[in-house]
Amino acid sequence: MKKHFSVFLLMARYMLWPALIVTALGAGASVFMLSRELEKMGYMQSTLLDGAVFSFYGGLALLYILLLLPMRGQGGVHPRYTLRRLGVSELTSYIWQAAASAMALFIYTAGQAAALAGYSLYLQSADGSLAGNMTAIVLLYSSGISHGIMPLSDWPVYFQLIAELFALGCGAAYFSFKSRTGKIAVSPFVLLAAAVFSMAMYTDVGDYIHVGLFTGFSLFISALFIYGVYYRSNNFDEEDADFSGGVSREG
Amino acid sequence: MLEIKNVTKRYNMKKALDNVSLSIPQGELVGLFGENGAGKTTLMKCILGYTSYTGSITLDGERISHKNIGRIAFATSEHSFFPNLSPNGHAEFYASQFATFNRRRFDVLMDFFELPRGRAAKRLSTGQKNQFEVVLALSQGADYILMDEPFSGNDIFNREDFYKVLLGILGERETVLLSTHLIEEVSSFIGRAVLIHKGQITGDVSMSDLEDSGEGLVDYVKRAWNYRADRIARAIDELGEDS
Numbered sequence A: 001m002k003k004h005f006s007v008f009l010l011m012a013r014y015m016l017w018p019a020l021i022v023t024a025l026g027a028g029a030s031v032f033m034l035s036r037e038l039e040k041m042g043y044m045q046s047t048l049l050d051g052a053v054f055s056f057y058g059g060l061a062l063l064y065i066l067l068l069l070p071m072r073g074q075g076g077v078h079p080r081y082t083l084r085r086l087g088v089s090e091l092t093s094y095i096w097q098a099a100a101s102a103m104a105l106f107i108y109t110a111g112q113a114a115a116l117a118g119y120s121l122y123l124q125s126a127d128g129s130l131a132g133n134m135t136a137i138v139l140l141y142s143s144g145i146s147h148g149i150m151p152l153s154d155w156p157v158y159f160q161l162i163a164e165l166f167a168l169g170c171g172a173a174y175f176s177f178k179s180r181t182g183k184i185a186v187s188p189f190v191l192l193a194a195a196v197f198s199m200a201m202y203t204d205v206g207d208y209i210h211v212g213l214f215t216g217f218s219l220f221i222s223a224l225f226i227y228g229v230y231y232r233s234n235n236f237d238e239e240d241a242d243f244s245g246g247v248s249r250e251g
Numbered sequence B: 001m002l003e004i005k006n007v008t009k010r011y012n013m014k015k016a017l018d019n020v021s022l023s024i025p026q027g028e029l030v031g032l033f034g035e036n037g038a039g040k041t042t043l044m045k046c047i048l049g050y051t052s053y054t055g056s057i058t059l060d061g062e063r064i065s066h067k068n069i070g071r072i073a074f075a076t077s078e079h080s081f082f083p084n085l086s087p088n089g090h091a092e093f094y095a096s097q098f099a100t101f102n103r104r105r106f107d108v109l110m111d112f113f114e115l116p117r118g119r120a121a122k123r124l125s126t127g128q129k130n131q132f133e134v135v136l137a138l139s140q141g142a143d144y145i146l147m148d149e150p151f152s153g154n155d156i157f158n159r160e161d162f163y164k165v166l167l168g169i170l171g172e173r174e175t176v177l178l179s180t181h182l183i184e185e186v187s188s189f190i191g192r193a194v195l196i197h198k199g200q201i202t203g204d205v206s207m208s209d210l211e212d213s214g215e216g217l218v219d220y221v222k223r224a225w226n227y228r229a230d231r232i233a234r235a236i237d238e239l240g241e242d243s
Helices: A002-013 A016-041 A048-067 A090-126 A135-142 A144-149 A156-179 A187-200 A208-234 A237-244 B040-048 B087-097 B103-113 B126-139 B156-169 B207-213 B217-224 B230-242
Strands: A183-185 A248-250 B002-011 B014-024 B029-033 B054-059 B072-075 B144-148 B175-179 B192-197 B200-206
Touching (some): A002 A090, A002 B087, A016 A048, A016 A090, A048 A090, A048 A156, A048 A187, A090 A135, A090 A144, A090 A156, A090 A208, A144 A156, A144 A187, A156 A187, A156 A208, A187 A208, B029 B040, B040 B072, B072 B126, B087 B103, B087 B126, B103 B126, B126 B144, B192 B207, B192 B217, B207 B217
Parallel strands (some): B029 B175, B029 B192, B072 B144
Antiparallel strands (some): B002 B014, B002 B054, B192 B200
16 A cells, blocks of 8 residues: 555645645636626626636646646656556556546645635625625526536536546546657547536536536546556557657547 | 576567577676667566567566566666656655665665755756666665666766675675676676677676686677677778778
């Protein structure tokens, strides 16, 4: 267990600071965007929290890009061979990196959820002419973003969120895995676009077909990445070709 | 015992290793010599399972996997460690991964090379990176230590001191497979010389046998490779005729 935990910590130590910094910046940006949105609306509408859409996805994309960077070669130092001769398999190291990336993304979404909830509660308590007793609940349920990342009692949506974050974690770790072999993987970027699309789609409360589809899709994508790493770490001929020089691109 | 049997490795159509067989018992200091592209690095990568091959490589009768790979250390000269982790961070990580990690040896070798301990590994100079890789390989506590051109970028004084330290610190059961071009330099430190040429083992001799025969290692290597001393004179003559 010590071997597994140390690999997870090794991965997580590169991700904690980017996650905390982007979370703080993203939460601040979202609150700023919401206050501007409220000014534009003139009065509070149920879709107010959707005003944080750009700051939310912008922060998510920024953090995701930062998560692609660890565990690749830098400054003439390449961790590839060391990662392949640890007490845990290369696939296991990959899964721990995916889990650490998913946790970083979870920290970010939790920060955004706190910002949205905090702003809603602030409005509810600050100005009686703007809000009533149920304002915070109505806002959180009626916005696509807030319902997606903080579904409150609509608990099946949590499964969708966790599955999407894990798929993104797998994508980020896969990019890192491929870059260690001298290749640039495109699929993690496609996944990011798909995740943004999925999260941006508003799910009605109780629409579990939608939730099930996106959860299933995310799990399927995660499984594909994991299989890709398993296959490549057991079939070296493709990896040998990488040493012919240059960086190639693939899916 | 590290047993390599009939190992062949192809890169596309080209054979990088051709039916290589070699047994390396514990406790030997083996020099692996060959020209550029002879197959030295490929052989080490096959041992570690970094590349596919036909034939078999076993460690005490078992296939090498992540379960027993901790018994093999590797200094690649490609600086295979973690870019943002400091040497001290590496020591802690290695200690968690390899139960045999020798912290005392790590500290002694770090002091010997006067390497900084708190700086990210990617910020070390090229020579320091080479030295650090050797420190990690020797501190892992492995039974077999594979070193692939570990001293490139280090001056001769540093290298000679290191050979002496290496001989002083190695345990009875520790084995070093040392791939290098510096044949003369290591000839007095190794116990056995293995020659590889165009992917084939062309020579395998113990240094004591060589000593008994009165032949030097460099002469033995030249003989095994059919070295043609006259080619220099011929090239100069040809150039002279052109001008």
